[in-house]
Amino acid sequence: MTRFAADIVPNPVAIAGLTGDVAAFLRDAGVDARAVHHVALVIEEILTNVATHGGSPDAQATVALEVQRDRISGEIGDRGKPFDPRSGPDPDIAAPLEERRIGGLGLHLVRKLTSVLDYRSDGKQNRTAFSIPREQERGLSHGPQ
């Protein structure tokens, strides 16, 4: 089993550095390009959400990944305001149309790209867990051609 773990104070530059490290780690572990991109993207979007809406800009967050045969499983821990990424924010109906269309894109991607998305909070710490399938799993699920 191959694992990755890191601590981060999420800001755009630190997030870019971390997701670059994640991508390099996954490539080295032999993970396909699609899964490499999407794991890095899901981490980027969740951490960006924590940085933007969490309300604790200096609080450290944690990222842990596990490369499994058929998927990559990850967990992000943060001490921001409780927020379930499966629920998503209410759309701002007062916003102009063009802003409404771009709002929530990050969480939309997180929901669409993950095969598993779980969230729990103990009142102090949020834990967001996700899985993204590797290419061979997707291939098998399509059955014989």
Next chain:
Amino acid sequence: MDLSEQQVGRVWVVTARGRLDGATSGQFAQQMEALVTGTEPRLVVDFSGVEFVSSAGLRVVLGLVKKVKTLKGALALCAVQPAVREVLEITGFAGMIDIHPERATALTALS
């Protein structure tokens, strides 16, 4: 993110390399907006070297597309990597933006 541009006829061809994310989207927007001027600006953005696009990058692309349309111009992407292409499709961007498999076909479409 590295950008280099060249003019081919009346089309700007921009070759982008690297990551389009929360750390780089501001710089990308600034450099691209400098080319989105005048009447009917035409741009092809070669994404073959863009390895990562996040929602922050998508917002900038959307802003550019809107500005180009306001000026009655055209913007197309070409040679988008498969994972990035999937992101464009999931978010509905693939239906809003012309995406060509190769630079040559994009240039033909915009020339």
